[in-house]
Amino acid sequence: MDLELRHLRIVRAVADAGSVSKAASLLGLAQPALTAQLKRIERVLGGALFERDRHGARPTRLGELVLSRARVLLPAAQELQEEAVRFAASPSSPAYRIGATNGPILGGLVHRLAAERAVRTYTSWSAYELTGMVDLGRLDYVLTGACGDSGTPSGSVVWETIGLDPVFCLVGADHPAAAEKEVELADLADEHWAVTPGDGCFADCFAMACARAGFTPGTIYETDVATCIHLAQVGRAVVLCQATHQAAQGLVTVPLAGAPLRWRQLLGRHPTAPDSAWVVAQAKQVHDDAVRRNPVYSDWLVRNPGYGTAP
Incomplete structure (x- = not known):
């Protein structure tokens, strides 16, 4: 599996929500499905992105690195899409x-x-x-x-x-x-x-x-x-x-x-x-x-x- 923008959105959603369960609700997913997706993303990136306990989910050092890139890449991709749509659409x-x-x-x-x-x-x-x-x-x-x-x-x-x-x-x-x-x-x-x-x-x-x-x-x-x-x-x-x-x-x-x-x-x-x-x-x-x-x-x-x- 290659890393995709939607994977970065999932990582950002978990970080912003502070827990997998809250992020699942915001994304319209069942919690087990989001947990499974997060594990697949972590396997692609080579390690755990969050420390999870009863208090929620906190980014690891690797998670902080991924988040710092995601917060640059996602707005840039969104801006590119919107600009392309405005250019191409009547x-x-x-x-x-x-x-x-x-x-x-x-x-x-x-x-x-x-x-x-x-x-x-x-x-x-x-x-x-x-x-x-x-x-x-x-x-x-x-x-x-x-x-x-x-x-x-x-x-x-x-x-x-x-x-x-x-x-x-x-x-x-x-x-x-x-x-x-x-x-x-x-x-x-x-x-x-x-x-x-x-x-x-x-x-x-x-x-x-x-x-x-x-x-x-x-x-x-x-x-x-x-x-x-x-x-x-x-x-x-x-x-x-x-x-x-x-x-x-x-x-x-x-x-x-x-x-x-x-x-x-x-x-x-x-x-x-x-x-x-x-x-x-x-x-x-x-x-x-x-x-x-x-x-x-x-x-x-x-x-x-x-x-x-x-x-």
């Missing part, structure tokens, strides 16, 4: 500019919005990158998601919850779980897993859900959607997927009993984004359409109210 864009991570909404939303005006899209696995682009005015909207109980990043971006979905699993049609109405997570303890990448706390939340079910997950393949589907089709892995996912031929979507993992579909917008109320309404309608197209999810919702498209 005063008023005739198009809706939308960024998105992997999810069920983008295609349908583009179809609806394009009937009114042009749409420009930008995709990334990093919600932090896209949120930063909205914050800087390079995008009007960002479609992303977050674990059910995590917060949203701080900043100028205005967030709307579009829907709350359970996480299901995707298996081959000949997998033993394919014939079940739902499957216990513990019954999949011996499986390999596949999931699309992201920079939130989902990996840590999955590990904790497995721990509560009494096991440690085996191999986890973090890869693109097409590879996840292939691994499920050949029986190499069980795929963790959003409940709205439409299973390809030879695959079956199976709910996890008790919904141990939840995913919030989010729409973030710049404070000056055009037609915001209408765009939010369109996003919710697209999500509702995705729910209705999936008979497994629709059937599951009858037994599990409280999920689905936000009112």
